[in-house]
Amino acid sequence: MTDQKVLIIDDDRLMRNSLVDLIEAAGWTTKALARATDAERWIDQFQPDVILSDVRMPETSGLDLLKSLSAAPPVVLISAHGDIPTAVDAMNNGAYSFVEKPFDPKRLLLILSHAAENYQMQQSNLRLKERLRELSGVDRILLGQSPQMHRLRDMIAMVAGANSAVLVRGETGTGKDLVARMIHDLSSRCDGPYVAVNAAQITAANLPHIAHKASGGTVLLDEIGACPPDVQPVLLRMIDTGEVLPVDQGGPEQIDLRIIAATNEDTDAAVKAGTLRADLIYRLDGFSIDLPPLRERRDDIALLATRFRQEFATQYDCVPPPLEEDELSALMAHEWPGNVRELRNLMDRRVMMARHGMTVPQDTALDTKPGDTHKTGLRTAVAAFERQMIGKALHAHGGRMEDVAHELGIGRRTLNEKIVKLGLDKNALL
Structure with missing residues (x-):
């Protein structure tokens, strides 16, 4: 049986009743209308996952209905008068599919099922994104309008709806723990516990305690690359079987938790070095999320x-x-x-x-390169940045000063002064 709902619109009573019988026999919930003029009211009230509408009807046709709807479920059009121009018009106006009468019942049900599943997935993602925006603390690290951050937020929303293990990779300070917590808060396990542990401190003895503490929720294994070698096979067994072996307490016990692992290491290098089991990483890497460095x-x-x-x-x-x-x-x-x-x-x-x-202070230390021990003041850092920006703009515009000034958002006179002040050789940059 299915919990999917379809709104059927057809002015032919016999066809309408036939569609209701067919679709309800497949486990759907239906609502049938004789005219499209009532559709919008019933879309709001019935909340269908898909609309199945005849094309040729009095007052409002199926094509007119399709064009009038916004942010509505997918529409599948059906007609005894179907032809290529009508089908093309329907698809161009957003129809999910077009079916001619007489139709193959199995094919119609398959189309409706696919349309409804796609719509339900879209709605689920929208709800997850809304919850993501509402979560306290999201702005602390996930604030940003860059393409990388938009992709990251979408990935978190998608992953949260699954129950697979997740591997979060990212440099120090990119927010791995926050991302793991958000996945938990957006998931169906949000009312369960969230337990974060340093993988380096796990022992075979305390792993059952950690598993029981996180039962019904999520456990974050931070810095998974530092997990002791003797613990890794125990952890692998727990992931594979969903069981833990309590010390001196008889047989295995079932556990229910989701595992998120986090690391700032290169896991492939760790596997090659023999410090991390390849099969453990395979199990943990149900989904991978890579956090972009700033x-x-x-x-x-x-x-x-x-x-x-x-x-x-x-x-x-x-x-x-x-x-x-x-x-x-x-x-x-x-x-x-x-x-x-x-x-x-x-x-x-x-x-x-x-x-x-x-x-x-003008000597506020900011490294110009990762690992560079030479410290520069703000003025030096500013000069280096301006030199780089102006140099690139000069090269890109072939030395045309008006274009360079326009790109940099400064006046021509200011640009000339900066070139002199920074000691830039314009000819050398072209």
């Missing part, structure tokens, strides 16, 4: 910095300090080895300094 989504830096300044200003009961142009340029030039966490901590210090009337 340096790969620089368009989000200003947005994140602004949000963090507002957050800490509220916390410290003060006015958010303005983000000066030199500061923003330095932030944009920085490589962010600590990712969003590093930016958030920096904005914390920035607001605290402003609250106490302190200005940003």
Whole structure:
């Protein structure tokens, strides 16, 4: 049996009754209408997963109905007068499918089933995305309008609806624990416990305790690459069988939990090095989520910095300090080895300094490259960033100063002054 619902619209009473009998015999719930003018009211009231409508009807045709509906379930049109132009018109106006009478009952049911399943999946994703937006703490790390962040939020919403294991990869500070928590909060296990443990601290003895503690919910195995070798086969067995073996307590016990693993390591390298079992990673990698480092989504830096300044200003009961142009340029030039966490901590210090009337020191240390031990001040970082931006623009526009100034959003005179100040050789860049 199915819980899918179809709204049937056909002015022919015999055909309408025949469709109701056929579709209800397949386990569907139906609502049948004799005219399309009543459709919108019943769509709101009946909440169908698919609409099956005749094309030629008095007052409002099936094609007219299709064109008038917005954000409605998929529409399957059926007609004894079907021809290629009508079918093309129907599909161009958003029909899910077009079926001619006489029709094959099995084919019609299959089309309706596929249409309803697609619609239900779309609705489920929309609900998950809405819950994702409402979750407290989402903005802390998942704030951003870059394509990478849109894909990440969509991936989280999709994965949350499944029950498979998830492997979250990302550098330090990208928000792996928050993503894992969001997957739990968006899932059907949201009312169950969420237990986060450091995989390096798991032993074969305490694994049953962890499993029981997380029963009905989700367990996050953070830094899975550090899981002790002797624990990995025990963990693998637990994933494969859904059972744990309590110490000195007889036979195996069933457990019900979802596992999310997180790591900032290269798991392939760990497998090759023999520190991580390949079969364990295969089991944990039901879904993979890769968190983008901040340096790969620089368009989000200003947005994140602004949000963090507002957050800490509220916390410290003060006015958010303005983000000066030199500061923003330095932030944009920085490589962010600590990712969003590093930016958030920096904005914390920035607001605290402003609250106490302190200005940003010119020797504020920001690495220009990951692992570079040479520290540069804000002015040096700004100069490096401006030199890079102006150089690229000069090269891209063949030295045409008006075009370069327009791209950079500055005046021609300002551009000339910056070229001189930065010691740029215009000819060498072309």
